[in-house]
Amino acid sequence: MSLQVTIQKQLGSFLLDVDFEAENEVTCLLGASGCGKSMTLKCIAGIEKPDAGHIELDGRVLFDSETGINLPPQKRQVGYLFQNYALFPNMTVRQNILCGLSREKDRSVKEQRLADMLRLMQLNGLENHKPHQLSGGQQQRVALARILVSDPQVLLLDEPFSALDGHLRDALKIELRDLLERYGHEVLMVTHDRTEAYNMSSRIAVMHEGRLLTVQPTKALFADPGSVPAAVLTGCKNIAGARKLDAHTVDVPQWGVQLEVAQEVKDDLKAVGIRAHYFNPNAARNRFPVSYVEEMEEPFETIIQFRYIGQDPDSPPIWWRLAKDRRPGQFPGELGIAPANVLLLYE
Numbered sequence: 001m002s003l004q005v006t007i008q009k010q011l012g013s014f015l016l017d018v019d020f021e022a023e024n025e026v027t028c029l030l031g032a033s034g035c036g037k038s039m040t041l042k043c044i045a046g047i048e049k050p051d052a053g054h055i056e057l058d059g060r061v062l063f064d065s066e067t068g069i070n071l072p073p074q075k076r077q078v079g080y081l082f083q084n085y086a087l088f089p090n091m092t093v094r095q096n097i098l099c100g101l102s103r104e105k106d107r108s109v110k111e112q113r114l115a116d117m118l119r120l121m122q123l124n125g126l127e128n129h130k131p132h133q134l135s136g137g138q139q140q141r142v143a144l145a146r147i148l149v150s151d152p153q154v155l156l157l158d159e160p161f162s163a164l165d166g167h168l169r170d171a172l173k174i175e176l177r178d179l180l181e182r183y184g185h186e187v188l189m190v191t192h193d194r195t196e197a198y199n200m201s202s203r204i205a206v207m208h209e210g211r212l213l214t215v216q217p218t219k220a221l222f223a224d225p226g227s228v229p230a231a232v233l234t235g236c237k238n239i240a241g242a243r244k245l246d247a248h249t250v251d252v253p254q255w256g257v258q259l260e261v262a263q264e265v266k267d268d269l270k271a272v273g274i275r276a277h278y279f280n281p282n283a284a285r286n287r288f289p290v291s292y293v294e295e296m297e298e299p300f301e302t303i304i305q306f307r308y309i310g311q312d313p314d315s316p317p318i319w320w321r322l323a324k325d326r327r328p329g330q331f332p333g334e335l336g337i338a339p340a341n342v343l344l345l346y347e
Helices: 037-045 093-101 107-120 136-148 166-183 194-200 218-223 228-233
Strands: 003-011 014-022 026-030 052-057 060-064 078-081 154-158 186-191 203-208 211-217 238-241 243-246 249-252 257-260 271-274 288-297 301-308 318-323 343-345
Touching: 003 037, 014 037, 014 203, 026 037, 026 194, 037 078, 037 154, 037 186, 078 136, 093 107, 093 136, 107 136, 136 166, 166 194, 186 194, 194 218, 203 218, 203 228, 211 218, 211 228, 228 238, 228 271, 228 343
Parallel strands: 014 211, 026 186, 026 203, 078 154, 154 186
Antiparallel strands: 003 014, 003 052, 052 060, 203 211, 238 271, 243 249, 249 257, 271 343, 288 301, 301 318
């Protein structure tokens, strides 16, 4: 299956303008709240209408502004999971799932698909329960069963873990990831949580104020986000403006240092980023004197904040994150960073 999306829609102060293609994989739309992620899903599902553009699923046009095509949601073969699951509160699990087969007239086919879905979602024995009698995870599985029972060609998940507490969220990530692998069609998932995006997707599309900045394989994006918004969204804590000095050296005025970098520097460099885990007191390159500021203890890690000697006093301190058992007894006088771990950011 192949999904092609090229749409524009005015959203208040900014224009939603996305152009991407996805095929038989889990693609995550990662961005801050209000950047247009959920609206993109709603346009694909037919819940909202774009101002202009083209949406095509496996060669079938769902929307085209030039020809006037705009298929209604029920004809798009698209499954949409809302943030709150949107289960019917007065219906049982069985009745909720059967709503996904409202167009199927053969009763025996309905019963077989229902039985298959109850088994797949591990809901046997809960057929006569209503939503308020279910846990958050069970509600999510019922909502997914109602969608998947109709065999949609693409599955759209809008913040699928937002209604769950932390412990349940972690457990269901594994369950849902396994389920999506068996599903075998294209999946688009919206989230603002970088950990969810990393755990669940094979590709990530980074959105910022209505624009699609980049679409990359998940691990490649975290290794080289390429822009300031993408670096922030993937968890980079240390970002500062920078300028090119030569092909492999950059000047970072805010930090008062010049850094050697592994990648060739382009002329339009905007900033550099350094992930908090990458500082090393034993690194021989990009090694500079530092001064301790303060630290914060987490359950399994320690965050140490420091400044380079000569750093702009009005700039925020730099984060160094390390496992508790690696925390040095005495704060080092110098820290280094490998050139390959300096991120070059261009937008």
